[in-house]
Amino acid sequence: MTGQRSDALRNYQRILAVAEDEIAESGASASLERVARLAGVGSGTVRRHFPTRQALLEAVFRERVQALCARAGELSDDGDSRAALLSWLADLVDYSVSARGFADTLAYEPPTEAASPASCGTALETAAATLLRHAQRDGAVKPDVTSHDLLTAAVGIALATEHHQTPARQAARLLAMFVEGLSPQGRPSTSPGRA
Template identity: 65%
Template sequence: MPGQRADARRNYSHILTVAEAEVAAHGADASLEQIARVAGVGSATVRRHFPTRQALLEAVFHGRVQTLCERAEQLGRAEDSRAALLAWLRDFVAYAVAARGLADTLAHESPAQESAPSSCATVLEAAGAPLLSAAIRDGAVKEHVTFHDLVTLTVGIALATENHSEPAPLADRLLRLAIEGVSPRGDS
């Protein structure tokens, strides 16, 4: 936004505020036309600021994703790598459940896909992968677990619970179940 005129910056901020509300209400499929109508601008103005739906969603989720990244950095200093990774995954699941549309956005990015350096998936991986690596190094997580596995698990939990009347407690229960497994200790 540097170098933009003041009215363009105001339009951007206003469109983003409206988009955040629309995505919260309707998820990743929020209508760009409805966003333009509510913002009181033309759809061309929305597309000038956000040329793709993905660009709009990345902007909507940017602040919260940064908070998750900061949390990963704090947890990276913890002595217990397993506890740090699990705390971050709980935060990740809680946010994915609370922020309608994020899970759907992440579900469409495969690990082989070349993401923009600032995409939610790329930024989250840069923050969370060191936590996973530390837990693997310490023998707290199996070596074959990938960061993409954890994102897929998180996305699956968020998508499976988003239409429940109280998705957060159910999502937390499903994450605990995934961590603990379904078999009693000793069974394979």
């Protein structure tokens, strides 16, 4: 029995490593059959470990999502709640633009009550919610903005600029335009940047 578990773990790790490379090259539409072939396993083995394409995408990006969530936790103690929120949002957009397939992973997840609490989108919305609440409490962000709005904007910006000649520059420009809309009327806005 132990041998079977260690074989399953090796298969899982091999599939995940191959999937990371394939998604980096082909994006979220990477072929699961090619992942199986390159990992040296059958497609049934891939589906046992990752029953859906979304499950595989979630696994590939889980560590980065955890890092973004940890970053939100660090920033939540920042004295400037608006700068903290904008810094985290800029980090999210930067990563979404640079990691092919990541924005697609989040785009799979419209907000529903049935969403898995362990999903990438749910984890990021929860991380953003604390930063957003602080900024709203301080009057730095409009009260009707939701953490889902922020995630949707970041995903939209990343997807819209994915094939642009200079995606990072275009994404930063669009993020700055979005940030203008976050500001309560009469409050000067600041560009997103590092806290």
